[in-house]
Amino acid sequence: MHLVRHAQASFGAADYDNLSDLGHRQSIALGVALKRQGVRPDKVFIGAMKRHRQTWEGMAAGMGPDAEPEILPGLNEFDFTGLLNARFADGGAPKGMHDDRRAHFRTLRDTMLMWQRDEIDTPPEQFADFSARVRDARDQIAASGVSTALAVSSGGAIGRTVAEITGGPADQMIALQLQVKxxxxxxxxxxxxGTWLNGFNETPHITAENEQEMLTYS
Incomplete structure (x- = not known):
């Protein structure tokens, strides 16, 4: 299975769940690169988020032909905005928590550790439930029996998947998530x-010539 993180979304905008102009270019470039590698998915799966569908549509434009994907909500990202707000429901949120990249990811890392330890009251989703739905989506893809599956998801779900199948501790998800380009x-x-990891964080669409523009993490 080729498990793809969505292209660059709109960090800091009113609607994060929407690809940026660069994100659209990234998704097309990835489709072209995968086609060059000879990747021809038998079936495509995406989460229910707009950025997942937009990423696949761009990839399909680069790969051709298009295919109607099956939607698996288990591939969705956890609600990181809601999680941060739940942690600071009584105040004390750091400045720039939602719109400054450095402040956001520093705060999110600590918040996710608290979430995994069940130390946040009324989170949008319990960590155990998040883990279970991500695992269920992977099981559904496995049960489809296709030879070459392609799935579009998000950094947290991918980090959780890789941590789990490699036998890593729960907090390994955070380190992996923050690395996923x-x-x-x-x-x-x-x-x-079973399921084994055969490659991680590969970016066949990025070259020395376009890296300065195309390499992004959020």
């Missing part, structure tokens, strides 16, 4: 006997 590809080998 926009439009990066993780390659999983899925069989009746």
């Amino acid at each position: 926009n439009c990066a590809v993780a390659r999983l080998v899925i069989s009746r006997n």
